[in-house]
Amino acid sequence: PARVGETIRxxxxxxxxxxxxxxxISGRRLRxxxxxxxxxxxxxxxxxxxxxxxxxxxxxxxxxxxxxxxLRLVVIP
Numbered sequence: 001p002a003r004v005g006e007t008i009r010x011x012x013x014x015x016x017x018x019x020x021x022x023x024x025i026s027g028r029r030l031r032x033x034x035x036x037x038x039x040x041x042x043x044x045x046x047x048x049x050x051x052x053x054x055x056x057x058x059x060x061x062x063x064x065x066x067x068x069x070x071l072r073l074v075v076i077p
Contacts, residue, residue, distance in 0.1 A: 001074040002045065005052045008073075009042045019063040022047075022073075045070065045075070 002008055022031035030047040046052055058073040 001076045003076055004055060005042055005045055007042050021061050023059045023061065025058070030058070 019035055020033040021029055023029055030053070032048060046062050053075050056077050058075065060071045060073055062069060
């Protein structure tokens with residue numbers, strides 16, 4: 001779990017560009033990282049609109065040159 005407004009750090013095992021999108025539990029896309037670029041390694045927990053994510057369950061969908069998958073993110077107060 002992550003707290004509201006907490007910086008979340010991430011990295012890839014292989015490196016390279018990833019496609020990453022963040023969705024809420026209803027499937028609404030809340031954040032998209034620029035396609036074809038390396039991820040910054042840290043995310044401030046904000047949506048594309050600039051608002052922090054409220055508490056809830058979210059999904060990070062990623063696709064890279066060698067793998068794809070979905071990670072669940074739980075945000076707590």
